Amino acid sequence: MSVRCRLGRHSGTWSLPGSRCEIVRICDSCGRRAERTRHIWSPYGYVAEDRCDQVRRCERCGSAESRLRHVWGPWLYLDEQIVTAQTHTCQRCGESERTRRFSTL
DSSP: OOHHHHTTOOOOOOBOOSSSSEEEEEOTTTOOEEEEEOOOBOOOEESSTTOOEEEEEBTTTOOEEEEEOOOBOOOEESSSOSSSOEEEEBTTTOOEEEOOOOOOO
């Protein structure tokens, strides 16, 4: 076993066997096998016009990841006073979010 191997710095070329996304390397010096997962992700896309769920898939194995991405409109005051709560609404799904009301003490 080389000094590099003892330090965890194995050598060898990573390969992508089969149709899955696990890449494999066999160390040229000590023969240790290492595996990693490396997906080839498509861009995220919305699942429906009126929803904020997004999905992307691995182009190689079909695995999926999802996330939530709102398209928030501008913050608006709930009334005409300066020291009050604000709200904004998602332009895709209509969900609203609001700040806490400030105290005038």
